[in-house]
Amino acid sequence: MPQFMSAKNEKDTIVSLSSGLEKSAIALVRLSGKDCFSIGTTFLAPPEKLNSMEAGKIVRLSAVNTDGSLLDKVLCVAYFAPKSYTGENMLEIFCHGSNYIIRNIISLCIKAGARQAKAGEFTLRAYLNGKMDLLEAEAINDLINSETSAQHMAAISQLKGDLKDKIYSIKKGIISLLSEIEVRIDDSYEEIPDLDKKSFFKRLLDVKNEISEMATSFEKGKFxxxxxxxxxxxxxxxxxxxxxxxxxxxxxxxxxxxxxxxxxxxxxxxxxxxxxxxxxxxxxxxxxxxxxxxxxxxxxxxxxxxxxxxxxxxxxxxxxxxxxxxxxxxxxxxxxxxxxxxxxxxxxxxxxxxxxxxxxxxxxxxxxxxxxxxxxxxxxxxxxSMPSSSSAIITSIRHFNCLSMAENSLAETMKIVETEGWKYEILAETLREALKSLEYIAGETNPEEILDEIFSNFCVGK
Ligand SMILES: Nc1nc2c(ncn2[C@@H]2O[C@H](COP(=O)(O)OP(=O)(O)OP(=O)(O)O)[C@@H](O)[C@H]2O)c(=O)[nH]1
Ligand SMILES: [Mg+2]
Missing domain, CATH: 3.40.50.300 (P-loop containing nucleotide triphosphate hydrolases)
Incomplete structure (x- = not known):
C-alpha cells in the first residue's frame, strides 16, 4: 500500500456522472465516501428503504426534488467499505439519461454535502485504499480509451497483470543480487564465502537485458x-x-x-x-x-x-x-x-x-x-515486425521511462565493476536505484505530484 495514503484520502464524499455525456436511456451517477447514504436519504425516497439496503442488491427508489415533486424513478445499488470499487461506501444511482435529470441529481447530492469528483478520483481512491496498484489503475483508463483491438488487448493484458508479473520477476532477480552484495558489506560476516563474481556479473547482465527487451517493446507499444x-x-x-x-x-x-x-x-x-x-x-x-x-x-x-x-x-x-x-x-x-x-x-x-x-x-x-x-x-x-518478444508490451511512456532508468542503473553497476572493481557499497546503491525505478511502475512508491498527473488524464466519473 502507498506510504502517504492518509493525506490525500480525503473525507469528502464525491459524486459524478459515470456514464457517457451523450443523451441515453439510462445514466449512472456514483457517490463515494462515508456520507454517501446519508446524502442519498436527503432526496431518495423512501429513506427507510435506502437505509436497509443490502450490498450489491438493486433497490427501486424515487428521486425527489427539494419541493417534494418527483424528479425520476431510479434504481440504486449500495456497496459498503471496504468492499467497493473505491474501498469506501458507494452508492450508484441509475436514472433516466436526460441531462436535466442528471444535472438535478448531482446538484441534490452537492446540496447535501457531496463534492463533484475530479477526473480519475474514484480510481485514485481505489489505488490509495489499496484496491489496485497503479498498473491496474492505468490499465482501466487505457481500457476505457481503447478504440482498436491492439489497444484493447494491451490494456487487458496489463489489467490481467502480465506486466506486473514481468516486473515482479525482474525485481526478484535484482533483490537476489542485492542481497548477495549487502550480506558482504559488513566485514563481521567473515564466514560468508567469496562472491562468485563471474556468475554474479552474468546474472546482472541477464536482468539488464530483460529490462532492455521490455523497454524496446515500447517501439511497438507507441504505435x-x-x-x-x-x-x-x-x-x-x-x-x-x-x-x-x-x-x-x-x-x-x-x-x-x-x-x-x-x-x-x-x-x-x-x-x-x-x-x-x-x-x-x-x-x-x-x-x-x-x-x-x-x-x-x-x-x-x-x-x-x-x-x-x-x-x-x-x-x-x-x-x-x-x-x-x-x-x-x-x-x-x-x-x-x-x-x-x-x-x-x-x-x-x-x-x-x-x-x-x-x-x-x-x-x-x-x-x-x-x-x-x-x-x-x-x-x-x-x-x-516491431520488436516485442515479451507478452507484456510497454505502451506507456511513464513505464518506458521507469524501465530506462532501471536499465541505466544496472548499466552503471556493471560499469563500476569494470572500472573500479567490486565496491560493494556503491554497487548496492546502484542496484537499489534500479529497484526503486521499477517500484515506481506499479506505484509501490510514488510522489504525489506524479499521481496527480496520472489521474488527471482519466475521465471524470472513473
Ligand atoms: N486509371 C486510373 N486513373 C487514376 C487512378 N488513380 C488516380 N487516377 C487519376 O489520376 C488523376 C490524379 O488523381 P489524384 O488522386 O487527384 O492524384 P494526386 O496525386 O492526389 O494529385 P495532386 O493532388 O494534384 O498532386 C485523376 O484524374 C484520377 O482519376 C487509377 O488507379 N487508375
Ligand atoms: Mg491529391
Missing amino acids: IRYGINVVICGLPNCGKSSFLNAIAGYDRAIVSPTAGTTRDTLEESLEIGGFRFIFTDTAGLNTNSSDPLEIEGIKRTQKAISKANLILFLKDSSTEEIQEEKEAFLKVKENKNQNAIILTLLSKSDLKQKRKPNKGEIKFSAFTKEGIDDIKKSLESFCL
Missing part, C-alpha cells in the same frame, strides 16, 4: 497507443488522393486530372489489422513550382514527411520515370525521420504500364482496387 503516421506522397497527379479514397473506402479527398489539386494536408484514420493508421494525403512534390500556394503545400508535405513513421511514395506506373521523380524521392529520404520506412507503390495498374515494379514495390489501382489488400497486409506486417 498501439498513438497509431502509426503514414504519409502518402509523390509527384503531382500520381494518384495520392485516389489512393487515400480507395483505402478509406469513401471519397475523402478531392480527385481531379489537374496536377496540384491537393494543397493542404488531409488526414484519415483507419484501423488495419487491429492497429490505427493515420494516413496523411499531401500536395504533390513538384520541385519546379513557382506557385506560392503550391509551394506552401509542398512545405506542409515535407513537414508531414518528417513526422511520419511510414512513407508511401507513389509512382504513376502509366508514365515513364522522370528526373523530377528521382529528385523528389531523394528529398523524401533526406527529410524523413531516421527510423521511418519508405514503401514504394506503383499506382494506376489498370492503365497501360510504362514500368514494372522493382523488388518490394507493390502495384495497385485505385479504380479496380487491385493491390489494395496487399498494401494493407504490408502495413500490418510493418507493425507486427
